[in-house]
Amino acid sequence: MTEDLKSYLNKLISSVEGLLAIVITDRDGVPVAKVATEQAPELALRPNFLGTFGMATDQASKLNLSQNKTITAMYKNYQVVQMNKSPLLVTLIATRSANTGLLLEMDNYLLDVLKELQQVIIAS
Amino acid sequence: MGCCSSCFGADKEADYAGIPDERTRLLGSTVRNIQTPPVNGESLSSPVPTGAPPKDEQSALTRILTKTARNVIDVATIEGQGVEQHEYYERARHYSQKVSVILANKNKSLKPLLPNGVLAPQIILAAQPISLADIELISNAAVKAAKAMKDVKVQHKEDLVVAFGVP
Numbered sequence: 184m185t186e187d188l189k190s191y192l193n194k195l196i197s198s199v200e201g202l203l204a205i206v207i208t209d210r211d212g213v214p215v216a217k218v219a220t221e222q223a224p225e226l227a228l229r230p231n232f233l234g235t236f237g238m239a240t241d242q243a244s245k246l247n248l249s250q251n252k253t254i255t256a257m258y259k260n261y262q263v264v265q266m267n268k269s270p271l272l273v274t275l276i277a278t279r280s281a282n283t284g285l286l287l288e289m290d291n292y293l294l295d296v297l298k299e300l301q302q303v304i305i306a307s
Numbered sequence: 308m309g310c311c312s313s314c315f316g317a318d319k320e321a322d323y324a325g326i327p328d329e330r331t332r333l334l335g336s337t338v339r340n341i342q343t344p345p346v347n348g349e350s351l352s353s354p355v356p357t358g359a360p361p362k363d364e365q366s367a368l369t370r371i372l373t374k375t376a377r378n379v380i381d382v383a384t385i386e387g388q389g390v391e392q393h394e395y396y397e398r399a400r401h402y403s404q405k406v407s408v409i410l411a412n413k414n415k416s417l418k419p420l421l422p423n424g425v426l427a428p429q430i431i432l433a434a435q436p437i438s439l440a441d442i443e444l445i446s447n448a449a450v451k452a453a454k455a456m457k458d459v460k461v462q463h464k465e466d467l468v469v470a471f472g473v474p
Contacts, residue, residue, distance in 0.1 A: 185407050191417040211390045213398045215406060230395055245380050299413060303405040 201281025
C-alpha cells in the first residue's frame with residue numbers, strides 16, 4: 184500500500200510540468216512520505232532545509248496577519264513551495280519555470296493523503 | 308558614596324526612633340520588606356500588588372513572560388534546532404512503519420482526480436469511428452425511452468392526505 188502512495192505522488196509529479204519533488208514531513212523535517220525525480224536538488228531534500236519552514240511559518244504567524252499557510256521561495260534555478268498542514272509540512276520543489284499557481288493548487292490533490300498521514304504523527 | 312551611606316544611615320536612625328520627619332517613608336515597612344521572587348533567573352523590580360498571595364503573583368508573572376516569549380518574533384531560534392542524526396533515522400523508520408500500517412488498513416485506494424493520460428493519442432484518434440447503424444440504433448432507443456417517459460401518467464385514485472384517528 185506504501186507503493187500505492189508513492190505511485191500516486193509520482194502521478195502528481197508528472198501532472199505538473201517542472202515539479203521535481205513532493206516531500207511530506209513532520210515539523211522537524213523528518214520525512215513521512217517522499218517522492219523525488221533525479222533532477223531534484225539533493226540539498227533541498229535534507230531535513231535541516233525542510234525543517235526550517237516549520238519554524239519560519241510559526242514566526243510568520245506572529246505578524247498579526249493570522250496563521251501563515253504557505254511560503255514560496257524563488258531561487259535562480261528552482262522554486263520551493265512549502266505548505267503548513269499542521270502537524271505536517273508539505274514541500275514542493277520545482278524548476279523556476281514551473282507554474283507556481285498549479286503548485287499552490289496541489290494541496291487539493293493531497294487532501295486525502297494528508298488526512299491519512301496526519302494519523303501517523305498524531306499516533307506517535 | 309559618602310552621600311549614599313549617610314542617607315542610609317539617616318534612614319535607619321529615623322526608623323529606629325519612630326519619629327516621623329521628611330525622610331520617613333509614607334508607606335509602612337511591611338511593603339518595603341516584600342520582595343518579588345526572581346522569575347527565570349531575573350529579579351523584577353516593578354511594583355506588585357500587595358493584596359494577592361505570592362503564588363498567584365508568581366504564576367501571573369510566569370504567564371505574562373510565557374505569553375511575551377510566544378509573541379516575540381525570534382528569527383535566531385530557527386538556527387540550531389535540528390534533529391540529531393540517530394533520532395532522525397529512528398523517527399523516519401518509525402514513520403515508515405506507521406504509514407504502512409495505516410495505509411494497509413485503508414480500503415479506498417488513492418487515485419488521481421484526473422483520468423490517466425494516454426502516451427499515444429494518435430492510435431485512439433486514428434481508430435475506426437462508430438458505425439452509422441449503431442448511432443441510429445442508440446438514437447432510436449433514446450427517442451423511444453423519452454417518449455415512454457412522457458407517456459407515464461399518474462392516476463389519481465384516493466386522497467393523498469389521510470387523516471389518522473380523527474373522528
